[in-house]
Amino acid sequence: MNTKPILLFAAAAGLALLAGCVTEPGPYQAADTTKFTLENTERFVLLDKPTQYSVTCTGLQERALADGRLEVVANVKNRENRRIQVQVDCVFKDDQGFATGDETPFQTLILGENSTEAVRFTAMNTAAKKYTIRVRQAR
Secondary structure, three states, rough: OOOOOHHHHHHHHHHHHHOOOOOOOOOOOOOOOOHHHHHHHEEEEEEOOOHHEEEEEEEEEEEEEOOEEEEEEEEHHHHHHOEEEEEEEEEEEEEOOOOOEEEEEEEEEEEEOOOOOEEEEOOOOOOOOEEEEEEEEOO
């Protein structure tokens, strides 16, 4: 059996595959989606699917304390007919939306069925003007 035609065909097929992989060089525009920018644009963010189904925010209050620090209170509501456990934290940001390095540790919050709990966060310095409260499933 003559294997030369088979090798020639395999080589041609390989070149055809490689030719399809050519891309144009150059700079590319960033493909931005809201999936990865919510923490920059929203004040209350649910970080995973279980919390998106189970948790909502019924209200946010913010005020400046006498010493100029920002205090935020979030009303976190369990939308289910069962007790759930979530973790909540707050990232404080300056007036341009950049993190001030003032991020609270995640704290565990146990919510009874269909209940609402108020969670309070206080900035450590006066640079905080904005914030993002983040909620995730307890780990």
